[in-house]
Amino acid sequence: MKLVISAYTATCAAGTGLSALQDSIIQRRSGLRPNDFPGCELITWIGRVASVEDVALPEGVASLQSRNNQLAWLGLQQDDFLEAVRAALQRVGSSRMGVVLGTSTSSIGRTEEAYTKLDSSGLMHRDFLQPEVHNLHSPGLFVARALGIQGPSMTISTACSSSAKVFATAARWVSSGLVDAVLVGGVDSLCLSVLYGFNSLELVSSNPCRPFDSARDGISIGEAAGYALLTRPEMFPSTSFALLGYGESCDAHHMSHPHPEGKGAVLAMRRALVRAGLDASAIDYVNLHGTASKVNDQIETHAMEQVFTAPVHASSTKGWTGHTLGAAGILEAIITLEGMRHDLIPGTLNCEQPDAEFGFPILAENRTARLQVGMSNSFGFGGNNASLVFGRNDD
Amino acid sequence: MIELDVVGAGAWSHHFGNWQDLALGLSGKGWREDVKLAPGLLTPAVRRRAPVSVKMAIEVMKQACDMASLDPRELATVYCSAMGDMQITDYICQTLAQNPELLSPTQFHNSVHNAATGYWTIATNAHSPATAISAYTYSASMAFFEAAIQAADEDLPVLLVTEEVQAPPALRFACPTNAPFAAAMILAPVSENLPAIARLGIETRAETVKWMGHSGLPDQLVNIPSANLLSVIATLAESQSLQEPRRVRLPLSPGTHVDISVTASAASRRYHA
Numbered sequence: 059m060k061l062v063i064s065a066y067t068a069t070c071a072a073g074t075g076l077s078a079l080q081d082s083i084i085q086r087r088s089g090l091r092p093n094d095f096p097g098c099e100l101i102t103w104i105g106r107v108a109s110v111e112d113v114a115l116p117e118g119v120a121s122l123q124s125r126n127n128q129l130a131w132l133g134l135q136q137d138d139f140l141e142a143v144r145a146a147l148q149r150v151g152s153s154r155m156g157v158v159l160g161t162s163t164s165s166i167g168r169t170e171e172a173y174t175k176l177d178s179s180g181l182m183h184r185d186f187l188q189p190e191v192h193n194l195h196s197p198g199l200f201v202a203r204a205l206g207i208q209g210p211s212m213t214i215s216t217a218c219s220s221s222a223k224v225f226a227t228a229a230r231w232v233s234s235g236l237v238d239a240v241l242v243g244g245v246d247s248l249c250l251s252v253l254y255g256f257n258s259l260e261l262v263s264s265n266p267c268r269p270f271d272s273a274r275d276g277i278s279i280g281e282a283a284g285y286a287l288l289t290r291p292e293m294f295p296s297t298s299f300a301l302l303g304y305g306e307s308c309d310a311h312h313m314s315h316p317h318p319e320g321k322g323a324v325l326a327m328r329r330a331l332v333r334a335g336l337d338a339s340a341i342d343y344v345n346l347h348g349t350a351s352k353v354n355d356q357i358e359t360h361a362m363e364q365v366f367t368a369p370v371h372a373s374s375t376k377g378w379t380g381h382t383l384g385a386a387g388i389l390e391a392i393i394t395l396e397g398m399r400h401d402l403i404p405g406t407l408n409c410e411q412p413d414a415e416f417g418f419p420i421l422a423e424n425r426t427a428r429l430q431v432g433m434s435n436s437f438g439f440g441g442n443n444a445s446l447v448f449g450r451n452d453d
Numbered sequence: 454m455i456e457l458d459v460v461g462a463g464a465w466s467h468h469f470g471n472w473q474d475l476a477l478g479l480s481g482k483g484w485r486e487d488v489k490l491a492p493g494l495l496t497p498a499v500r501r502r503a504p505v506s507v508k509m510a511i512e513v514m515k516q517a518c519d520m521a522s523l524d525p526r527e528l529a530t531v532y533c534s535a536m537g538d539m540q541i542t543d544y545i546c547q548t549l550a551q552n553p554e555l556l557s558p559t560q561f562h563n564s565v566h567n568a569a570t571g572y573w574t575i576a577t578n579a580h581s582p583a584t585a586i587s588a589y590t591y592s593a594s595m596a597f598f599e600a601a602i603q604a605a606d607e608d609l610p611v612l613l614v615t616e617e618v619q620a621p622p623a624l625r626f627a628c629p630t631n632a633p634f635a636a637a638m639i640l641a642p643v644s645e646n647l648p649a650i651a652r653l654g655i656e657t658r659a660e661t662v663k664w665m666g667h668s669g670l671p672d673q674l675v676n677i678p679s680a681n682l683l684s685v686i687a688t689l690a691e692s693q694s695l696q697e698p699r700r701v702r703l704p705l706s707p708g709t710h711v712d713i714s715v716t717a718s719a720a721s722r723r724y725h726a
Contacts (some may be wrong), residue, residue, distance in 0.1 A: 093555055098553075153659050153708035162565065166542065173623065175545035180622050189627035192536050194566060194587035208708040212588045212595045214536070215566035223584060234455075236709070238658050255561035256551045308574040314562045326578055348617035411673045439562060440571025443585060 059233045060450050063286050064294040065142035067133065068392040069220055070282035071105030072378040080396060083404045083424065088378055090266045090278050094187045100252045103266045103381025107132070108249055113254020119204045124165035124191050126247040127200045129197075133245065133283025134201065143205055144288055146239050151291070156237040157202045157211035158227045160220025162384030164213070165196045167249035183281035184441035197245045201285075209237050215384065218347070219306075220244055221284065222387030224306040225446055228288045238293065243285030244385040250315035252279055252383060257343070259314055265351035267381070269406050271418040272413040273348045282382020291451065299395050300451040302328050302431065305329025309441025316354060316437060320361025323347075325367035326443040327365045327435065336431065338366050338418030341447070343427070345394045345434040346420075348374020349381050350408075354437070359418040366418070367405040370426070373421040377407030389438040393433040398450065401428050454656050455605045457640045458649035459689060461523065463516030465490065465509055466634035468671050469718050471516050472686070475636075479669040479687045495577040503572055505633055505660035506538040506618050510569035511576065513637035514614050521610070521639050521647065528612045528639065529603055532570045533676040534583040535617060536628045538563070543621035548683035557676050569614070581609075590674055593682035594703035598711050600640050601655050610641035616678045651689050652696075654714040662702045662710040688715045 066076075071089030075078030082089060090103045097292065113128040134140055147155055171184035186192075190199050195213040202211045215226065216218050221244025228240035233389075246252075257263045263276030290392060306327065308320035316323070331338060344362070346356055362372060375393050382389050397403050405423040406412075412420045431449045462472040468484040469475040470491075478484045492500065494515055499510065510532065514569050518525050534541075541564045548556050582603075588595040593615045600613035615617035616635035620628055632691070641647055665684045672681040681703065688699045698716040705711055 060531075108457070153706070166546075169542065170546050170549050173550045176623060181621055182626065187626055190589065190626050192624065193535065195535075195589040195592075199589060208706060210588075210591070210595060210598070210709055212586050212591075212599070214584055215585050216570075217567060217587050218567045227584075227599065230599075230606050232608070234602050236602075236659070238495075250549045250553055251561075251564070254549060254556045255558075255564070257546075258556045258558040258561055260558075266656055306584075307580050308570070308583050310574045310578045310580050312575065313565075313568070313571050314558075322580055397566040438567070439565050440567045441574065442567050442571065 060291060061229050061232055061288045061298045062291045062297040064297045065139055066286035066392050066395060066441050067139040068284040069107060069133040069136055070379045070389055071107055071280050072383060074107065074132065076396060080400060083187040083345055083377055086407060088266060088381055088407055089310055095248050095253065096204055098250055100253055100257055101264045102262050103278045104248060105278060105382065107281055110263045113308065115294055115452060116204060119200055121188060122191055122200050122321045124168035126165040126167060126245055126304055126363055128199050128244040129247045129283045131204065133285060136362040140286055143349065145194040146287060149236040152206055152208040154209055154238045155207050156209040156231050156240040157198050157207055158214065158224040158240055158242050159198045159201065160214045160224050160384050161197050161246055162215055162217055162220060163246045163252060164194045164321060165251050166251050167247055168192065170180060170250050172432035177238060185327050201241065206239065216385050216442040217440060218383055219386060219436045219438040219442045219444040220384040221390065221444055222444035223306060228438065229301060232290060237287040239287060241285060241287055244343050244388040245283040246382055246384040247281045248279065252302060255437050261351055263350065266408055268408040269348035269350040269376050270355045272302035272411050273354060274355060275341055277349045277351055278323065278380040280382040280453050282379060282389045284380040284385060284392050295446050297451050299398065300449055302331045302449045303334025303447040305445040307443045311441050313440055316357045317441060320357045322441050322443045323358060324364045328447040330445040330447045340431050341370055343397060343432045344370055344372040345390045346372050346374045347435050347437045348376055350376060359416040364417045371421050373404060373406040373426060375404050387444060391434045394434045395448055398429040398432055401426055403427050445446050454654055455601050456643050457601060457604055457649060457653050457655065458643050459638050459651050459653060460641045460647045460649050461517035461521030461639040462551050462650060462686065463513030463637040465512050467632050471547065475686060483588055486560060492502050504538055504541060504563050507569045507572045507614060508618050510614050510637040511573055513635045514573055514612055515610060517637040517639050519604045522651060523639065525608060526579040526581065528610050529581045529607065530570050530573065530583040531600040531603065533587060533589055533592045533679060535589050535592040538618055539620050539624045540618050543623060549679055590678045591629055591705060592649050592678050594705050594711060597682060604640045604642060610639050613637060614620050614640050615679045615682045634674060634680065636682055652716045656712045657709060658712055659709050661708055662704050664704060665701060685713060686717065
């Protein structure tokens with residue numbers, strides 16, 4: 059069953075809210091900055107959202123204080139998204155809306171801080187005794203409680219594919235009759251775990267990331283919050299966009315290295331196309347995972363060659379936003395939708411010279427084009443892959 | 454109503470080494486002590502790097518597949534744990550607090566919630582989809598529901614695994630697990646070809662219900678969010694000896710629950726403890 063996307067919003071280093079994000083895209087202005095994250099000494103560039111620290115949580119959820127939840131709240135307040143959710147809740151009833159978010163960090167930044175202030179018995183200081191914060195489901199708990207959503211809520215945490223897989227789960231929930239609407243999305247925030255963690259794997263660049271560039275040398279870590287509201291078409295018939303298909307797979311290769319032939323990526327894309335009932339030639343734009351790691355980008359172009367026998371406009375937008383990990387799926391799905399909304403394909407920022415070894419063309423510059431169908435791909439650690447297909451809801 | 458068969462099950466803790474031990478314990482016939490994890494599917498080199506959470510999950514997943522005589526490559530996987538690997542979280546946060554540059558890359562890539570499914574799909578060469586979820590106190594029921602929906606939607610068997618590791622002191626307040634445990638079951642579309650432990654009839658309802666405890670569980674597993682799935686497993690075990698269907702209700706959210714009717718199947722008598 060096709061679901062329509064009746065509202066969406068995104069907040070990342072390149073912009074708080076859609077209009078700021080689109081402006082950055084048009085102006086080719088990266089949101090990355092030299093690392094100034096407190097407590098992190100690494101020489102790197104990060105995609106840090108402005109003023110997250112200043113966000114005050116509403117009274118009913120103040121006890122869920124964490125930087126990740128502050129970012130979650132900042133994101134919810136953009137683009138009249140809160141109003142859209144409240145209107146949908148009125149229509150379907152609060153038990154008939156679900157929440158499925160993706161995250162990799164959740165609020166571990168808060169746990170990190172708590173561990174610097176353990177008492178003499180190794181236990182957490184009173185201020186940090188927040189059971190609903192120090193666990194993976196914190197963003198889902200936070201969003202559901204902040205918005206008064208009483209339906210089922212779940213967090214998916216499969217590294218970089220997390221907030222793409224949420225669309226698949228939402229489609230299954232609605233089609234099962236469990237709920238009539240699902241708030242999907244993802245929130246990941248900068249924290250020492252991911253900064254030092256990816257650094258320990260030697261995957262981080264000390265410069266702004268350059269996806270698909272011949273001189274690329276690693277990722278730039280970013281943070282983001284993004285959300286979308288999915289419902290049956292009959293509920294919002296004049297909605298612009300729909301989820302046409304999704305595909306999920308595993309690489310079955312290595313925990314931190316993709317399958318050398320891109321086997322899982324190819325499977326995920328093909329499954330999404332089958333579910334959408336479309337041939338690869340129907341896709342007008344692909345938002346690539348394109349992290350700027352030496353290995354991912356090379357393998358991803360190989361996967362694209364296998365699925366797309368005719369050229370298709372394809373780019374990575376991580377030069378604007380950084381790699382937002384658990385939030386990458388939703389952020390890049392929304393960037394794809396925005397491309398369709400504005401008839402403007404974002405190119406690959408920071409890609410000056412695509413690697414000559416690639417057998418697949420990468421779009422570096424922005425390009426005006428009318429898009430009917432877009433695809434967004436997210437390929438994560440542990441070889442967990444998701445591919446999404448979006449189209450115009452004008453059948 | 455979704456109808457599915459449970460065609461395989463696995464379980465592990467220090468008190469039960471497999472589903473049959475669990476069934477025996479739940480029927481009051483006593484618990485084992487100090488059960489160790491079998492070497493399983495992982496090569497020695499991988500075993501050395503893999504955390505307990507991965508080894509436990511793989512153990513129970515393998516048990517379920519062996520019982521069902523199913524190739525792992527034919528199954529999608531749904532993994533849940535309420536807290537993720539708290540031992541690794543503890544290591545990471547301690548290391549970051551003292552000397553962040555020493556953070557182990559292996560521990561870091563093991564910290565992803567989908568580590569267990571990653572290692573599993575690598576060991577079994579399975580390209581089918583896998584997910585890893587948490588819903589805090591609703592983890593096991595949401596995972597069960599996700600697995601059931603995927604099985605119905607894709608018309609394929611789904612391997613469901615739930616686990617929790619022992620809580621380190623600093624995180625006990627959020628989840629007081631005193632010992633690790635894992636459990637798995639395979640939900641498959643109804644078929645005459647696969648012998649089943651039990652048949653399930655699954656429906657969701659908009660009604661608040663409380664968690665069903667099970668008085669037969671070892672003390673340390675009572676009130677652990679992920680162990681709530683064990684009430685389903687307990688009912689599976691009990692259904693072996695009963696003629697009429699049993700019913701289990703698992704809360705999905707404050708206002709909804711999943712209602713599961715459990716019927717013994719004719720083939721299930723071979724699994725009776």
